Amino acid sequence: MSRHWNGGGGAPELGATDLEVSQAFQVSIRTIRRWRLQYAEFCEALEMAYHRKVQIAIDAVTPAPATPTEDL
Incomplete structure (x- = not known):
């Protein structure tokens, strides 16, 4: 699982790894x-x-669905 954490000693960002969560809580990964x-x-x-x-x-990499165009 490769997610990110800001490393600032506060709460880990959304989707942090177990290592990052353990660092935020100052406990071991175990x-x-x-x-x-x-x-x-x-x-x-x-x-x-x-x-x-x-x-x-x-969602960030999925193209938005094409919108139908009206014939003029």
Whole structure:
């Protein structure tokens, strides 16, 4: 999963990696992975953020549908 984080010690950006989340919370990656298993809401939040980030990327590269033109 290659997502980005601003690295400023605050909250990670949308769709951050487990490493980036662990750095933001100042815990190990193992802790983030354990939290994913122990806390369904935490896991769901990370997954939703990831999928939203992917959708934003897809939308950015997908051409808009052609609009019908009227015959003049």
